[in-house]
Amino acid sequence: MGLPYWAMILFAIASMAIVGMVAERIVLRPVLGYPAFTVVMITIGLGYVLRGVVTMVPGWGTETYALRTPFSEGILKLGDVVLAVQQLAVIGMTALLCFVLYLFFRFSRIGIAMQATSQNQLAAYYMGIPVRRVNMMIWGLSAAVAAFAGILLAPVTFVHSNMGFIGLKAFPAAVVGGFGSVPGSIVGGLIIGLVEALAGFYLPEGFKDVAAYVVVLVVLLVWPSGIFGETVRKKV
Amino acid sequence: MSFFKVEQLGIRFGGVVAVNDVSFEVNRGEVFTIIGPNGAGKTTIFNLVGLIYPPTSGRIEFEGRELTGMAPHRVAEFGIARTFQNIELFEHASVLQNLLIGRHRHRATSLWQELLFLPSVRRREIEAREAVEKVIDFLELAKYRDSLVAGLPYGVRKVVELGRALATEPKLLLLDEPSSGLNPEETDDMAFWIEDIKKLLGITVLMVEHDMNLVSRVSDRVLALNMGEVIAEGTAAEVQSHPAVIEAYLGGAVK
Numbered sequence: 001m002g003l004p005y006w007a008m009i010l011f012a013i014a015s016m017a018i019v020g021m022v023a024e025r026i027v028l029r030p031v032l033g034y035p036a037f038t039v040v041m042i043t044i045g046l047g048y049v050l051r052g053v054v055t056m057v058p059g060w061g062t063e064t065y066a067l068r069t070p071f072s073e074g075i076l077k078l079g080d081v082v083l084a085v086q087q088l089a090v091i092g093m094t095a096l097l098c099f100v101l102y103l104f105f106r107f108s109r110i111g112i113a114m115q116a117t118s119q120n121q122l123a124a125y126y127m128g129i130p131v132r133r134v135n136m137m138i139w140g141l142s143a144a145v146a147a148f149a150g151i152l153l154a155p156v157t158f159v160h161s162n163m164g165f166i167g168l169k170a171f172p173a174a175v176v177g178g179f180g181s182v183p184g185s186i187v188g189g190l191i192i193g194l195v196e197a198l199a200g201f202y203l204p205e206g207f208k209d210v211a212a213y214v215v216v217l218v219v220l221l222v223w224p225s226g227i228f229g230e231t232v233r234k235k236v
Numbered sequence: 237m238s239f240f241k242v243e244q245l246g247i248r249f250g251g252v253v254a255v256n257d258v259s260f261e262v263n264r265g266e267v268f269t270i271i272g273p274n275g276a277g278k279t280t281i282f283n284l285v286g287l288i289y290p291p292t293s294g295r296i297e298f299e300g301r302e303l304t305g306m307a308p309h310r311v312a313e314f315g316i317a318r319t320f321q322n323i324e325l326f327e328h329a330s331v332l333q334n335l336l337i338g339r340h341r342h343r344a345t346s347l348w349q350e351l352l353f354l355p356s357v358r359r360r361e362i363e364a365r366e367a368v369e370k371v372i373d374f375l376e377l378a379k380y381r382d383s384l385v386a387g388l389p390y391g392v393r394k395v396v397e398l399g400r401a402l403a404t405e406p407k408l409l410l411l412d413e414p415s416s417g418l419n420p421e422e423t424d425d426m427a428f429w430i431e432d433i434k435k436l437l438g439i440t441v442l443m444v445e446h447d448m449n450l451v452s453r454v455s456d457r458v459l460a461l462n463m464g465e466v467i468a469e470g471t472a473a474e475v476q477s478h479p480a481v482i483e484a485y486l487g488g489a490v491k
Contacts, residue, residue, distance in 0.1 A: 108350040109343055116326055116337050123324040128312030128341035
């Protein structure tokens with residue numbers, strides 16, 4: 001579209017936030033109060049529909065595009081280690097995003113209201129939290145975060161209509177780290193990433209693809225609620 | 237102007253009339269209790285008053301302002317708090333955090349102020365913590381301050397829920413079966429607290445309750461319901477000896 005890179009980032013994030021809020025209003029609000037699994041299935045379905053629609057748009061289709069960034073060329077030498085500036089930028093931006101999200105959920109009134117709403121909608125109402133509006137903001141925020149993640153990923157994997165499937169890798173990371181824990185998902189992601197990379201290098205062909213799931217299995221056996229997940233024991 | 241007034245309230249679910257033409261008034265500073273056998277419509281009235289259900293007919297007024305038709309999150313803004321029969325807490329948060337969320341409506345700082353932790357935010361935070369500590373002292377919750385709610389015994393969770401309602405600084409407190417699931421000793425504590433909430437904190441209480449000992453001990457006035465309709469109103473003793481109430485609980489006389 002001829003806009004500079006940084007303006008494009010802001011534009012993409014803002015428009016995805018709106019897409020997220022519209023999706024909440026149209027598709028997800030009717031199932032407010034249903035089990036979380038319903039919402040999971042609906043969003044997976046919505047993902048397939050949107051993917052199908054995108055591939056039918058003339059000029060986008062199923063092509064693969066490269067995304068040029070201001071970091072595309074540079075490399076950094078630290079002794080014998082050669083690092084692409086691109087990769088460092090991605091790591092740095094991810095860390096920044098995690099830090100901002102942490103501050104948001106820990107200290108802001110709206111972030112705390114989001115956590116309260118996710119734990120108990122009925123109780124949240126009586127604390128004066130506008131549950132519907134907060135839900136809409138949650139979906140807007142998650143779509144914006146997804147857009148940012150997509151932008152960080154694009155220079156590494158190129159842009160195509162199926163790039164969203166990498167999200168399936170996020171699932172083992174969340175299980176390993178413990179659902180609902182931000183530090184957990186970072187540690188989980190690092191573990192899964194390292195295991196995969198090392199399995200690809202040291203183990204025979206094919207092990208790379210199953211390594212993540214082996215880790216998930218082991219973690220589930222040892223810490224059923226993930227490494228950072230809180231253990232809740234029911235007292236009888 | 238009455239403090240809290242319900243006028244000809246009614247709700248139907250399909251063909252079932254759950255509440256029919258119920259009217260009552262609660263005076264400032266009293267404990268008003270609704271009793272009735274199972275299925276009488278007590279909790280339904282609470283859900284109507286709490287704006288979870290929109291009534292089919294009638295109106296609800298609080299301090300001269302009409303509540304009917306408003307979004308449920310605005311109930312807190314008016315100064316009405318409630319507890320639930322089956323406890324609705326934020327399970328994965330500590331007792332302190334649950335009470336702090338009760339302060340939500342008293343905070344009016346913006347996102348940017350909060351992320352920068354400006355002095356105004358700090359002041360509000362200190363205010364909130366002081367208010368919550370008072371509730372913790374009042375209900376003797378200090379021992380559990382930092383415990384995760386999900387791991388606490390039922391009786392304590394019941395008190396935490398009461399504490400969270402008090403942390404919102406309500407003018408009217410709705411208690412849905414405060415003694416359900418409590419042992420006699422805990423019920424006794426609950427009765428003390430309800431009396432103190434009325435006398436020391438000056439909060440008006442509207443409650444639904446089964447335990448007639450507790451009802452007679454704390455209630456100024458009692459309303460008896462059966463099949464969604466009012467059958468008696470008066471002091472606890474008057475209502476308990478009312479023939480229609482005895483019939484509703486024990487069935488008609490043997491002929």
